Amino acid sequence: MISFVLRYFFSERFEWVFYRSLPYLMAFKGTVISLVFIGLAIVAFDIVSAGVVAVLAIAPNDGATQIPIPLLAEVTIPRDLVGADNLLLVSIGLIVLLQILREGMLYLSQYLPAKLAAVIEYELKKKLTENLVSDDHESIKSAKKNDLILQIMNYSSSFSNFISEVVLTFNVLVVAVLYIFTLFILEPYPFLVVSLVVGIVLFLTNKLVTVQEEIGGKLRQTNLTYHDRLHDVVYGLVEVIMNNRQATFLERQDQLAGNIRRDRLWLALVSSSVSPLQRGLGLLMIGGILILLDVLTPPNESLLTIERSLLVLFLVVRLYGPISQFNVNRSSLLNKVVGAQALLEFMDKRDVAKAGPHEPALQEKKCTYREETDVIQLNGVTCGYGAEGAPILHDVNISLRPNTVTALVGPSGAGKSTVIKLLTRFLDPAKGTITVSGRDIMEFPLEQWRLTISMIQQHGHIFYGTIAENISMFDSGIPRSRIVQAAENSGISDYIDNLPEGYDTVVGGKDIALSGGQRQKILIARALVRRPKLLILDEATSAQDALSENEILQRLKENYSDLAILVIAHRFSAIRDAREIYVLENGRVVENGSWNDLMKRGGLFREMAELQSLEKAENSRKPAARSDS
Structure with a gap:
């Protein structure tokens, strides 16, 4: 009725x-x-x-x-x-x-x-x-x-x-x-x-x-x-x-x-x-x-x-x-x-x-993440989107070691972003495992696992608030000394010190305009203040010049000895000093090694590096050509 x-x-x-x-x-x-x-x-x-x-x-x-x-x-x-x-x-x-x-x-x-x-x-x-x-x-x-x-x-x-x-x-x-x-x-x-x-x-x-x-x-x-x-x-x-x-x-x-x-x-x-x-x-x-x-x-x-x-x-x-x-x-x-x-x-x-597939596992297994430095390993990982989606990654093996810069390169659509989602647990492997010193990361409580990882994206967001609040992500429990240290290690401290309000300067709105490089350095400081075990740089230094880029990476290695750094870069100048470079193509690791090793092999990496150098040379000649005309 x-x-x-x-x-x-x-x-x-x-x-x-x-x-x-x-x-x-x-x-x-x-x-x-x-x-x-x-x-x-x-x-x-x-x-x-x-x-x-x-x-x-x-x-x-x-x-x-x-x-x-x-x-x-x-x-x-x-x-x-x-x-x-x-x-x-x-x-x-x-x-x-x-x-x-x-x-x-x-x-x-x-x-x-x-x-x-x-x-x-x-x-x-x-x-x-x-x-x-x-x-x-x-x-x-x-x-x-x-x-x-x-x-x-x-x-x-x-x-x-x-x-x-x-x-x-x-x-x-x-x-x-x-x-x-x-x-x-x-x-x-x-x-x-x-x-x-x-x-x-x-x-x-x-x-x-x-x-x-x-x-x-x-x-x-x-x-x-x-x-x-x-x-x-x-x-x-x-x-x-x-x-x-x-x-x-x-x-x-x-x-x-x-x-x-x-x-x-x-x-x-x-x-x-x-x-x-x-x-x-x-x-x-x-x-x-x-x-x-x-x-x-x-x-x-x-x-x-x-x-x-x-x-x-x-x-x-x-x-x-x-x-x-x-x-x-x-x-x-x-x-x-x-x-x-x-x-x-x-x-x-x-x-x-x-009610995702990983929630029951996290509720069943209670464990504590160990604080010692551990090697993060992708072991034969295959992964796709959706229950019946075609695999994006096929049998991928990658090692991320402490105090080491590891790079991941490849053409668009090769699967680089999928690797990041696996490491940050936004996706879980369909096959294979991701381990830390042999322990499957699925055993760790999700929130605790993510506390050990920091990720910096190319277009990361600056929130409306002070610089200190942006670096600490509004966590009042983080002391100012850690915020200042993170800013120094990201190379933004001199700029902040010259501002009238210093770390209390309001950003994120119309109060003050930040350049692309300044934004990225604040994002890097935000990542470092958490003292992570793994730092993922997803085109995070693209707004820096090559010199600043190398200085930032070198400073990270010197001040964070137990930090494993994974660099996702389209600009190869950022990874020349990487200890290990993994080359992805169509979801598979087709090459890996140091810069010199990969350049000697004459494979996909060398082809991409030479093409990028050629494009850079062409771009540098264009202003001169215009001035002659």
């Missing part, structure tokens, strides 16, 4: 989201129950106020000692109870008091759902942010960063507002049902008339709301298309201008903007007609039916007295407020259900991703 009502008045999508949202609602069942009693109080205050008005309307003015109470048979109250001359003042005071109490209940009925939305939005943003920094790096990396931010900011807000709207709608329905029930108790015949009219009006307006949902869905899709195409124009503006296609792209955007305008007008037309139609049609039908019944009633009888007619009219007017609000809330819910569904589906994916 509930499913039928949800599908009829809303949609199948709404039904799915509603049932999935029940755990959130049940977590705040106290608020929901409170709203039921608040609705009961609102109706009670209204009924008592109406009764007081009726007492004033029919109170005899002929000096009678008793005042009859309408609708309660022979029940009367003594006039002396309120004073012979104070009936009007007492009644007005009572009505004002009741309405103040009613407004207080209305305030609570609005405040509690808003408070509920704020609490749920906080919990959702907290959970989504926790999911975002979870261990499943690949699903995060493959998603658009703007989409992830949108899901955290907008979708969490949409879902919390959806829950709030559901609670508000529930409260509105409770109030409507209480009014109808009161009408049934006091006036059964008008109750039947009102119930019939309410059913007809809801049936007719439901058609309008369905049309409104269809137009709203179409409008949302058109807006998304407009956004995507505008994104293409902005990021591809140079290509648009160079190909003289401005008019074409403007025409496309103008057509979409016209469709948006058309849908908005239709949506405004339909949504604006719902409430006036239901109120006007409802009152006309109720009035017409009551007049018809009065006409059909024999002359010496009366279906309704004046005071009873006033009470029925009062209840009907009060009833149409919640019914009108129900349609407004229904439209709002249908608009919010898309964002709520997107958030629930996103959280489903993240929950599946968090």
Whole structure:
């Protein structure tokens, strides 16, 4: 029955989201129950106020000692109870008091759902942010960063507002049902008339709301298309201008903007007609039916007295407020259900991703990483993406030794990035093992393993904060002396010392602009402050000149004797002094050895090195050629 009502008045999508949202609602069942009693109080205050008005309307003015109470048979109250001359003042005071109490209940009925939305939005943003920094790096990396931010900011807000709207709608329905029930108790015949009219009006307006949902869905899709195409124009503006296609792209955007305008007008037309139609049609039908019944009633009888007619009219007017609000809330819910569904589906994916294949192993095996220097070894490792994905690496063997620079080179797509993901445990081998002095790294707790590794990427991120906070990654437990030492070993300390605020200089925003080389040195300091056992440099010194690059590597070897360094480099000048160079091609190690050994063999490495030297020579001659012309 509930499913039928949800599908009829809303949609199948709404039904799915509603049932999935029940755990959130049940977590705040106290608020929901409170709203039921608040609705009961609102109706009670209204009924008592109406009764007081009726007492004033029919109170005899002929000096009678008793005042009859309408609708309660022979029940009367003594006039002396309120004073012979104070009936009007007492009644007005009572009505004002009741309405103040009613407004207080209305305030609570609005405040509690808003408070509920704020609490749920906080919990959702907290959970989504926790999911975002979870261990499943690949699903995060493959998603658009703007989409992830949108899901955290907008979708969490949409879902919390959806829950709030559901609670508000529930409260509105409770109030409507209480009014109808009161009408049934006091006036059964008008109750039947009102119930019939309410059913007809809801049936007719439901058609309008369905049309409104269809137009709203179409409008949302058109807006998304407009956004995507505008994104293409902005990021591809140079290509648009160079190909003289401005008019074409403007025409496309103008057509979409016209469709948006058309849908908005239709949506405004339909949504604006719902409430006036239901109120006007409802009152006309109720009035017409009551007049018809009065006409059909024999002359010496009366279906309704004046005071009873006033009470029925009062209840009907009060009833149409919640019914009108129900349609407004229904439209709002249908608009919010898309964002709520997107958030629930996103959280489903993240929950599946968090239950990765390596988690049970880490929970079963409790071990402590030994602090002595260890050789990290890839032993016959084969690895691919996904359960049935084609292997990216095939039987790879690599050794990483302390106080040694090891380099990994190869063409694009050779598998260098996959090796990094294996070492950082963003991927696990399909075959083979990765060991530290013979111990499989799968035995180590994941978080503890990653504490022994630092990775510096070419385009690492500088966070908004001070330089010291960026180096320590906002870890207040790291002493300033370690931060300064890391900065000195990365070659950035002189620059920092010359800044007015020194290590307390704010970076990452518009406060101070960092060059590419300065950014990379801060990232290197960030990696060193953790005192890792393995340092991975993924094009991490590409913004340095060859001299600075070699100085950084030499300083690392001198000051971190137990540090194994893995360099992923496209610029071969960075690896000339590497003790061991591994050459990857099509996921296989095709060569390994020192620089001199590989150059003597005349294989792929020598071919790549000579090609790079040729390109460098060509680039160095270009300015001279331009100056001669």
